[in-house]
Amino acid sequence: MMTDSAIRPRFSSSLRFRLAAGIILVLAIGCVAVAFAAFAYGRNAAQQSFDRLLIGAANQIAGSLWLRDGEVVVDIPVSAFELLSLAPRDRVVYGVFGDDGTLITGYDIAAPSVSGSTFFTDSFAGETARFARVTRQFAERSFFGSVDVIIGQTTEARRELAQQITQNALIAVAAIGVVMSALAALAVQSALSPLHRIERDIAARSSKDLTPVDVNVPQEISSLVHALNRFIARIDRQLHVMRTLIADASHQLRTPIAALRVQAELAADETDRERTLRIVGRIHERSRNLSRLTDQLLSHALIIHRADTVDLTPVDLRTVAADAVEETDQSMSNVDRAIRLALPEAPVICNGDAFSLAEACKNLINNALNHGQPPITVFARKEDGRACIGVRDRGTGIPEAMWPNAGSRFTRNAGVSATSAGLGLAIVNAVCEAHEGKMRIERPSETEFEVFLELPMMPEDAG
Amino acid sequence: MRRFDGLALGLALLGNAAVCEPMPEATRSYGPMQAEVHLTVRGTTDIALFEPVLQTFVTRSDGTRIDYEQWASNDLYLATEADCRSTSVAADLVVSSSIDQQVKLANDGCAVPYRSDETAKLPTVSNWRDEVFGITWEPAAIVYNRNTIGSAQAPRSRFDLIDLLRPEDSAFRGRVATYDIEASGLGYLFAFADSQQATTFGRLIEAFGRSGAVATCCSAAIIDGVASGDYLVAYNVLGSYALARADKNPDIVVVAPDDYTLVLARAALIPRHATMPELAGKFIDFLLSEPGRSALRSANLIVDTNEGVHPAMRLPENPDVSLRPIPLSLALLVGLDQHKRREFVARWQAAFPKDRDRESAE
Numbered sequence: 131m132m133t134d135s136a137i138r139p140r141f142s143s144s145l146r147f148r149l150a151a152g153i154i155l156v157l158a159i160g161c162v163a164v165a166f167a168a169f170a171y172g173r174n175a176a177q178q179s180f181d182r183l184l185i186g187a188a189n190q191i192a193g194s195l196w197l198r199d200g201e202v203v204v205d206i207p208v209s210a211f212e213l214l215s216l217a218p219r220d221r222v223v224y225g226v227f228g229d230d231g232t233l234i235t236g237y238d239i240a241a242p243s244v245s246g247s248t249f250f251t252d253s254f255a256g257e258t259a260r261f262a263r264v265t266r267q268f269a270e271r272s273f274f275g276s277v278d279v280i281i282g283q284t285t286e287a288r289r290e291l292a293q294q295i296t297q298n299a300l301i302a303v304a305a306i307g308v309v310m311s312a313l314a315a316l317a318v319q320s321a322l323s324p325l326h327r328i329e330r331d332i333a334a335r336s337s338k339d340l341t342p343v344d345v346n347v348p349q350e351i352s353s354l355v356h357a358l359n360r361f362i363a364r365i366d367r368q369l370h371v372m373r374t375l376i377a378d379a380s381h382q383l384r385t386p387i388a389a390l391r392v393q394a395e396l397a398a399d400e401t402d403r404e405r406t407l408r409i410v411g412r413i414h415e416r417s418r419n420l421s422r423l424t425d426q427l428l429s430h431a432l433i434i435h436r437a438d439t440v441d442l443t444p445v446d447l448r449t450v451a452a453d454a455v456e457e458t459d460q461s462m463s464n465v466d467r468a469i470r471l472a473l474p475e476a477p478v479i480c481n482g483d484a485f486s487l488a489e490a491c492k493n494l495i496n497n498a499l500n501h502g503q504p505p506i507t508v509f510a511r512k513e514d515g516r517a518c519i520g521v522r523d524r525g526t527g528i529p530e531a532m533w534p535n536a537g538s539r540f541t542r543n544a545g546v547s548a549t550s551a552g553l554g555l556a557i558v559n560a561v562c563e564a565h566e567g568k569m570r571i572e573r574p575s576e577t578e579f580e581v582f583l584e585l586p587m588m589p590e591d592a593g
Numbered sequence: 594m595r596r597f598d599g600l601a602l603g604l605a606l607l608g609n610a611a612v613c614e615p616m617p618e619a620t621r622s623y624g625p626m627q628a629e630v631h632l633t634v635r636g637t638t639d640i641a642l643f644e645p646v647l648q649t650f651v652t653r654s655d656g657t658r659i660d661y662e663q664w665a666s667n668d669l670y671l672a673t674e675a676d677c678r679s680t681s682v683a684a685d686l687v688v689s690s691s692i693d694q695q696v697k698l699a700n701d702g703c704a705v706p707y708r709s710d711e712t713a714k715l716p717t718v719s720n721w722r723d724e725v726f727g728i729t730w731e732p733a734a735i736v737y738n739r740n741t742i743g744s745a746q747a748p749r750s751r752f753d754l755i756d757l758l759r760p761e762d763s764a765f766r767g768r769v770a771t772y773d774i775e776a777s778g779l780g781y782l783f784a785f786a787d788s789q790q791a792t793t794f795g796r797l798i799e800a801f802g803r804s805g806a807v808a809t810c811c812s813a814a815i816i817d818g819v820a821s822g823d824y825l826v827a828y829n830v831l832g833s834y835a836l837a838r839a840d841k842n843p844d845i846v847v848v849a850p851d852d853y854t855l856v857l858a859r860a861a862l863i864p865r866h867a868t869m870p871e872l873a874g875k876f877i878d879f880l881l882s883e884p885g886r887s888a889l890r891s892a893n894l895i896v897d898t899n900e901g902v903h904p905a906m907r908l909p910e911n912p913d914v915s916l917r918p919i920p921l922s923l924a925l926l927v928g929l930d931q932h933k934r935r936e937f938v939a940r941w942q943a944a945f946p947k948d949r950d951r952e953s954a955e
Contacts, residue, residue: 203932203936204930204932204933205932205933206927206930206932206933207927208789208924208927210927211922211923211924211926211927212922212923212924214923215922215923215924218717218721218922219721219722221699221700221701221702221722222700222923222926223700226932235930235932235933236930236931254702255701255702256702257702
């Protein structure tokens with residue numbers, strides 16, 4: 131929570147900024163493209179509409195041509211020029227030319243001799259002008275040939291119209307741009323709203339609330355929420371381990387330490403040497419148990435902690451078994467209690483944490499040493515596609531009624547016995563759970579008792 | 594690369610007029626002779642008519658002299674056109690009643706634009722390209738003498754005129770005058786505009802032809818004829834000149850025809866090579882401003898058709914519909930087309946053969 135304020139500004143500015151920059155870029159490119167298109171369209175539209183007026187006027191003049199005694203007579207209709215007056219500020223130049231290029235009437239303009247092009251651009255009295263040419267053919271007895279009508283007009287109105295069209299288009303584009311920006315802002319706002327919901331959900335929690343975040347979020351950020359929930363669950367588990375450790379420690383250690391203190395006080399008051407020695411022996415015994423209990427409590431906490439923090443790697447259970455046997459304190463063992471190893475030829479590989487597995491193994495060995503009968507065998511084997519590691523002895527083992535609860539803490543003897551803290555199988559059980567396996571207790575024959583971990587094998591090793 | 598056949602057009606316009614260096618008919622200066630700035634204005638308006646307007650301007654703007662040259666319209670066109678093509682020092686302002694020629698000058702790039710608050714107020718029919726400005730309001734009128742025609746006979750429209758000319762023994766035969774469109778640019782402009790307005794025109798010139806109407810030059814001569822009783826009716830006379838005469842001769846009656854009345858707005862333009870274009874612009878602003886309009890009104894160059902109507906003026910029954918200003922637009926160029934003009938004049942001549950014969954006999 132403390133880092134939240136430090137992270138949030140960077141997060142929000144960057145995401146908003148990126149979205150805004152992206153949208154602005156797209157809109158800007160679109161606007162520029164549309165502006166260019168509008169300009170081209172405007173020019174084209176203006177050109178076309180005024181070209182039509184021009185050709186219309188030329189056609190009217192061409193239509194007014196008639197022949198009198200073999201001479202072309204031009205009777206320009208006023209309407210032709212009224213048509214051109216639709217461009218109210220533009221000047222007009224025109225000429226009607228005979229077959230040999232001689233002027234019949236109008237301005238003696240030098241028109242390009244290339245025929246065929248209806249429209250061309252030239253200048254008139256220092257201004258750019260657009261020209262149209264219409265040719266009329268005569269095939270009369272008195273006159274045979276063609277007459278060209280050329281009419282030109284300056285381009286002020288065209289430019290104005292093109293500008294107007296472009297301007298209107300640009301205004302429309304700008305308006306659309308603004309609307310789209312507003313919509314985009316709304317879209318971004320709504321797209322980011324699940325993040326705000328998550329933020330509000332987390333902010334509104336009490337400091338003790340470590341339940342998963344349950345907010346309706348879209349697919350895209352559900353993985354984020356899952357990661358967040360996994361993270362919360364891990365914190366929850368670790369807090370739980372810590373609480374368990376503290377609770378166990380306060381509960382389980384208080385009694386033996388109190389007993390130890392009483393014994394020590396008795397020893398201090400005792401004058402008789404023999405009894406003092408007996409008391410000291412008890413103190414030794416109790417402190418050893420206390421030491422084991424402490425070890426097991428810490429070991430249990432460590433195992434659970436490791437289950438969350440250590441990645442599983444391929445482990446050969448034969449090595450684990452051998453290491454466990456080797457690390458078991460055998461100082462107190464005599465020949466009778468020698469520990470045997472029963473290992474197959476082929477490696478037994480599973481995904482696991484070698485340390486935790488060895489720790490579980492050692493606890494089983496200790497249990498067997500304390501409660502079982504020799505010979506004690508540590509074995510690893512494959513069984514129905516499962517990897518198993520465990521300990522077998524010849525003792526009576528745990529009564530069958532207690533098997534279902536054997537993995538719980540402090541249940542075996544409903545308390546701490548003189549020699550066992552009762553956490554051994556709980557550790558084994560925790561290791562099994564961390565490896566997605568389970569603890570198995572079996573009695574293969576009347577005289578044999580087995581406790582072992584049944585773990586999933588490496589996929590490629592499963593066969 | 595490009596060459597405007599102004600000369601050919603000019604020859605066509607001039608008809609059989611003398612082909613010599615065009616010269617002003619009269620010249621007069623206003624304002625102090627030693628003035629530092631002076632404006633050369635060329636116009637077709639009679640000096641006598643335009644004088645008060647020029648004087649008002651000179652008194653309102655200190656240290657300005659105006660040289661006014663009175664020109665015949667075709668000569669003025671040719672001179673302005675020649676000035677445009679050469680780089681010789683030209684007039685600073687040209688004001689002509691031949692508005693078609695003014696539009697043609699602007700179309701051919703012989704005018705410079707001028708923009709001001711006053712020009713912006715002009716309606717589009719009186720402002721072409723910010724280069725040609727209509728400054729007056731002069732109806733084309735039927736003029737008669739109330740001593741020679743009783744009010745019962747007085748024509749109020751072209752239809753009345755046609756009816757008066759119809760009887761074989763009509764008193765009006767040979768006593769109706771109008772402009773000779775070959776000699777008068779303004780007469781041609783009005784006649785051509787008439788031909789655009791209504792089919793009445795065809796019947797009218799037919800009636801003129803049958804009744805031996807007189808086509809003659811110049812407003813002054815026509816109005817003189819009406820005043821003296823030689824002509825009973827004059828057709829298409831510029832109302833401004835007729836009203837100016839009516840100020841002195843109360844017998845003159847000026848009728849704006851009921852069917853339609855063409856209204857001419859004398860056009861001003863600043864030639865391309867004007868030496869004082871800003872001052873010319875100021876003069877245009879003055880002409881369009883209230884003091885200028887007031888001076889033009891006093892000179893009858895703006896004929897009131899709303900209020901303060903001249904006592905000799907008879908307005909049409911429905912002035913809003915009947916008064917038709919001739920717009921300054923490209924359409925005026927059509928009348929100047931060589932073929933169009935030739936054909937139109939030929940049609941006119943066909944209607945006035947006897948008249949021409951008589952003139953040549955004299």
